[in-house]
Amino acid sequence: MIHSTKMFLLTLLAFASSSQTLPAAEASGSPIRALLVIGGCCHDYLHQKNLLTDGVSARANVQWRIAYDTDETGKRLNPVYRDLNWAKGYDVIVHDECSAEVKNRAEVERVLRPHREGVPAVVLHCAMHSYRTNGWQQGITPWFELTGLQTTSHGPQEPIVVTYLARQHPIIKGLKDWTTIKEEHYNNSAGKLLPSAEALADGEQTYRTRDGKKTTHRYVVAWTNLYQGKTRVFGTTLGHQNATVSAPQHLDLVARGLLWAVDKLDDEYLLPADRVLLDNSSK
Ligand SMILES: [Zn+2]
Numbered sequence: 001m002i003h004s005t006k007m008f009l010l011t012l013l014a015f016a017s018s019s020q021t022l023p024a025a026e027a028s029g030s031p032i033r034a035l036l037v038i039g040g041c042c043h044d045y046l047h048q049k050n051l052l053t054d055g056v057s058a059r060a061n062v063q064w065r066i067a068y069d070t071d072e073t074g075k076r077l078n079p080v081y082r083d084l085n086w087a088k089g090y091d092v093i094v095h096d097e098c099s100a101e102v103k104n105r106a107e108v109e110r111v112l113r114p115h116r117e118g119v120p121a122v123v124l125h126c127a128m129h130s131y132r133t134n135g136w137q138q139g140i141t142p143w144f145e146l147t148g149l150q151t152t153s154h155g156p157q158e159p160i161v162v163t164y165l166a167r168q169h170p171i172i173k174g175l176k177d178w179t180t181i182k183e184e185h186y187n188n189s190a191g192k193l194l195p196s197a198e199a200l201a202d203g204e205q206t207y208r209t210r211d212g213k214k215t216t217h218r219y220v221v222a223w224t225n226l227y228q229g230k231t232r233v234f235g236t237t238l239g240h241q242n243a244t245v246s247a248p249q250h251l252d253l254v255a256r257g258l259l260w261a262v263d264k265l266d267d268e269y270l271l272p273a274d275r276v277l278l279d280n281s282s283k
Contacts, residue, residue, distance in 0.1 A: 032262055039072075039098075065281040081111055100129050123233060125184075125239040
């Protein structure tokens with residue numbers, strides 16, 4: 001009797017604690033299995049990996065393995081890529097690495113191969129400035145073919161006014177225009193996306209140059225790309241600061257973009273995941 005009362009109390013306690021953390025409605029279908037490749041130069045990836053995965057899984061039935069590289073030089077290929085079959089078992093890869101100095105063609109090919117074979121991708125912020133193989137300042141590198149955007153630099157950190165363009169596109173349907181905090185505005189160095197890409201949002205940033213002149217730049221900040229005619233890619237250049245990464249507007253955009261990439265942008269998947277990490281994964 002004592003034993004069963006104790007069990008009952010334990011069950012009650014377990015229920016009470018889980019009901020505090022679990023969302024009101026949970027997704028019922030199989031979660032999307034996502035691999036987050038994150039790390040490299042110039043950003044607080046230690047915290048951003050959690051802000052991003054927690055934020056997306058609060059909005060969409062996505063569970064993660066996080067491949068976080070502590071190296072901060074941007075010169076090292078994320079160790080996750082050592083395995084030739086690194087993408088096996090995942091529905092989508094989220095590239096949030098900042099690896100500008102990884103320029104070896106064979107290494108870049110290793111990163112691209114699964115996407116060439118059809119594995120969807122989400123590319124975030126400094127991923128766009130990664131894998132700068134020969135000719136990146138003028139031409140279209142193999143990596144730009146995946147991301148869908150040639151971009152070579154950014155200006156000072158000032159707010160970006162985000163305006164959604166293709167309002168009927170499922171990713172941005174219902175999303176409202178917004179203004180970021182002081183952020184990095186990535187240029188569109190060719191003045192346009194690649195022909196395989198479609199713009200979803202423009203960003204406008206105004207600042208004063210050193211000689212006091214006001215200057216305004218308007219660049220695409222969110223888009224989709226169809227890589228090699230078949231692989232869905234969603235990209236946004238936003239997200240330097242932790243407060244931008246965790247902004248609801250940014251997380252809504254990324255969560256919807258990710259679901260679109262795996263062709264599951266619907267009510268069934270726009271529900272919180274019952275946990276953030278996949279089995280056997282850790283932060
Ligand atoms: Zn940045």
